[in-house]
Amino acid sequence: MVEVVMAPCSPVECETAVVIDVLRATSTIVTALSNGASGVIPVKTIEEALEKRKEGVLICGERNAQRPEGFDLGNSPLEYRKEKISGKTIVLTTTNGTQVIEKIRSEETVAASFLNLSAVVEYLKNKESIVLVCAGTNGRFSLEDFLLAGAIVKRLKRDDLEDGAQVAKRYFESVKNKKEEVKRHSSHAKRLISLGFEDDVEFCTTEDLFKTVPVLVNGVFIPKESL
Amino acid sequence: MVEVVMAPCSPVECETAVVIDVLRATSTIVTALSNGASGVIPVKTIEEALEKRKEGVLICGERNAQRPEGFDLGNSPLEYRKEKISGKTIVLTTTNGTQVIEKIRSEETVAASFLNLSAVVEYLKNKESIVLVCAGTNGRFSLEDFLLAGAIVKRLKRDDLEDGAQVAKRYFESVKNKKEEVKRHSSHAKRLISLGFEDDVEFCTTEDLFKTVPVLVNGVFIPKESL
Numbered sequence: 001m002v003e004v005v006m007a008p009c010s011p012v013e014c015e016t017a018v019v020i021d022v023l024r025a026t027s028t029i030v031t032a033l034s035n036g037a038s039g040v041i042p043v044k045t046i047e048e049a050l051e052k053r054k055e056g057v058l059i060c061g062e063r064n065a066q067r068p069e070g071f072d073l074g075n076s077p078l079e080y081r082k083e084k085i086s087g088k089t090i091v092l093t094t095t096n097g098t099q100v101i102e103k104i105r106s107e108e109t110v111a112a113s114f115l116n117l118s119a120v121v122e123y124l125k126n127k128e129s130i131v132l133v134c135a136g137t138n139g140r141f142s143l144e145d146f147l148l149a150g151a152i153v154k155r156l157k158r159d160d161l162e163d164g165a166q167v168a169k170r171y172f173e174s175v176k177n178k179k180e181e182v183k184r185h186s187s188h189a190k191r192l193i194s195l196g197f198e199d200d201v202e203f204c205t206t207e208d209l210f211k212t213v214p215v216l217v218n219g220v221f222i223p224k225e226s227l
Numbered sequence: 228m229v230e231v232v233m234a235p236c237s238p239v240e241c242e243t244a245v246v247i248d249v250l251r252a253t254s255t256i257v258t259a260l261s262n263g264a265s266g267v268i269p270v271k272t273i274e275e276a277l278e279k280r281k282e283g284v285l286i287c288g289e290r291n292a293q294r295p296e297g298f299d300l301g302n303s304p305l306e307y308r309k310e311k312i313s314g315k316t317i318v319l320t321t322t323n324g325t326q327v328i329e330k331i332r333s334e335e336t337v338a339a340s341f342l343n344l345s346a347v348v349e350y351l352k353n354k355e356s357i358v359l360v361c362a363g364t365n366g367r368f369s370l371e372d373f374l375l376a377g378a379i380v381k382r383l384k385r386d387d388l389e390d391g392a393q394v395a396k397r398y399f400e401s402v403k404n405k406k407e408e409v410k411r412h413s414s415h416a417k418r419l420i421s422l423g424f425e426d427d428v429e430f431c432t433t434e435d436l437f438k439t440v441p442v443l444v445n446g447v448f449i450p451k452e453s454l
Contacts, residue, residue, distance in 0.1 A: 006368070139235065
């Protein structure tokens with residue numbers, strides 16, 4: 001069974017959950033782990049993040065797309081360069097992506113972005129029951145999350161698709177130019193571009209820059225190479 | 228602005244809300260008012276429905292797709308024939324459709340189904356801000372609701388589409404045979420067919436049998452002819 005849910009209200013129970021927040025939380029998690037961070041701890045509030053400050057830990061994230069006061073890094077994946085984060089633990093709090101993670105009740109949880117699309121598809125190949133959990137934007141539909149979900153469903157080539165997976169696959173198939181679709185029609189992308197984050201939108205819609213699949217273990221995303 | 232939301236968690240604030248539950252609540256509301264019912268009162272619980280019993284009122288709806296004990300009619304639109312309901316007030320409680328209505332905080336609320344598609348599109352022509360509120364199935368994606376939303380968005384021919392509206396339009400455009408898509412891929416349709424309600428699925432995916440637009444006034448859907 002493969003399903004796609006958008007900004008779910010209630011707990012999502014499944015075997016394998018794939019959390020998707022293309023702009024920008026899961027793109028940042030994938031980039032951080034690919035560039036040598038030892039782990040990413042998603043937390044819900046700014047207070048929780050600040051409480052975790054100690055040696056070797058970077059406090060990161062955004063509210064209203066901007067880095068909160070006292071934080072080391074924002075939520076732009078382009079900030080997460082090797083020289084800044086190698087060997088460090090990242091504590092991350094964001095408006096949508098890290099909030100949706102606490103709705104997930106799964107045996108395993110991984111993080112997906114366009115940046116690690118092929119690696120995620122490979123990882124999912126032998127899984128029985130998969131739910132792609134799109135973070136959405138403030139509880140509403142996110143076009144870019146649904147597009148990535150559709151790309152994953154398409155590549156899994158399975159017949160046991162639930163409603164959301166079927167719709168996401170058809171939507172993905174209908175899009176000729178992924179970057180163009182996101183830049184022109186995603187309200188979140190348009191907002192980020194207006195705030196000066198056009199490079200982030202460009203980066204986050206690029207496929208297969210990394211082979212890392214972030215896997216959540218005891219509340220920490222750690223890197224797994226699946227390709 | 229035109230947006231589509233699926234099984235929303237939080238209140239939906241807008242000018243014009245269009246509630247969609249193709250299988251079967253809004254199809255039933257449209258059919259009842261088209262066949263002469265004087266009004267349809269959506270209520271959340273079976274108890275609320277039964278408390279409203281008095282002369283000239285029919286208590287109607289479903290739980291697990293079946294008519295609850297003590298109810299006059301179930302949730303099959305095919306039951307709502309002229310001779311049974313003409314001049315009567317219908318009190319309706321269903322699992323998804325009547326639940327989502329209480330999330331809506333709009334200046335006006337109308338009910339849409341394939342049965343009154345053209346009438347709804349005509350009604351919406353001069354509205355500024357429209358949110359199509361899909362009921363979904365137990366909080367999850369409903370393919371048939373999203374397909375109707377896409378059909379409405381497509382016909383509105385507007386440029387100011389939010390993410391959900393853009394995706395719904397593209398999904399609708401990708402579907403060649405609507406009835407086939409719903410029967411083959413909607414989990415709710417498949418469940419209804421397995422329970423013996425295939426005629427309902429056939430009926431609820433038929434376009435433009437009626438010209439009635441149900442408009443919610445003081446908690447009661449009353450009929451408005453827009454064509």
